Amino acid sequence: MRFVEQFALLLTDSGMPRMSARVFAYVLADDADRYTAQELSTGLRVSPAAISGAVRHLVRIGLLGREREPGARSDTYRVYDDDVWYAITMQRQDALDRSIRFLGEGVELLDQARPGARRVRETLEYYRFMRAELPAAMQRWRVRHDELFANPLGTPNQ
Template sequence: MPGGRLTQQERRQIARGLADGLAYAEIARQLDRPTSTVTREVTRNGGPAGYRADTAHRATEQRAHRKKAAASSRGDRPDAAPQPYGRDAAEVSAYEEVLTNVLLASGAPLMMSRVLAALSISDSGSLTAAELAEHLRVSPASVSKAVAFLETQSMVRRVREGRRERYVVDDDIMHQSMMASARSTAQVAETARRGVPVLGAGSPAGNRLENMARYLEFVSESIERAAEQAHDILYTRAPDLPEENAEKDAPA
């Protein structure tokens, strides 16, 4: 079984397989690769509908370059502070990339996905623009633009600290996101229903819009109801660490 990174030709074969409606397992079999390799490749590069072979290849090369630069930077600072809670820095970095790409595949723009992932994996759930810019190796202006978008989605809020701003992702981020989604869906439903008398209640187009409105209203109400019922789950805390582990693993 071939190992190593996917080649550009293999990525083009993945793209053809997706266009033909093949399952990940079938594409992987044709490539003689594990199914997980294909799944991960597609997920981190736009999903089944947005996957583009050449774009995915360039993105992979850019990620490899960033990792090499980061590794070089860490090498210049051998006394860098250890990760809290006994975490492995490489595993944390790899997970952050996976989370970023899943958010990207769900429809969030790249920089917004990177900012949200960075905030989500921080223990405090908050970072300043300067901290985010340094962590992501981007300009503060890029961070500010991303946060502005995330604010419209009720996923991040700003807190003023003197002359600087701190960006916060609350524990109930998913609840706020679901409620915002429900409101957005309800708005589409209402707009669809307004078109029914315009096009005629007995016409095919009018009937289509009416059914669309009824469907979206049901979905919106279901999301809102489920989100409210599940809200308390977001505030469930894991049992405290044993005292000896807490002293060893907790950040200083």
């Protein structure tokens, strides 16, 4: 629990709401594959209402998946992928593309001689650069991931 709380603080410092950060850190660090809202509530020692808002937020932003087993009466929540950060980053490509389109329109509308237009153009070019670099970076990560975690015993392959 100490790690969960410390990681949640880090996520909160990065802008994530506190309860969402706590839930995500718990699901990431704990051993189960899936959690009901009640299990999250018990594990984090918080009210079910606090869990409800947090999981709704985490599902909406793509950090948790919500599922329901056939015949079950309650939803379960889980990290979608064994390589969660890869999956999250790949989901963010659409957001980068939307940002690039929006910023491109902004550059067209703004007076290029003004400082604000320069800053918007710089932001656009940064997003374009990051978007162009993302596929190669993610491919390098897949290779590195496989080097580190392909061993079935869970020890790094080195």
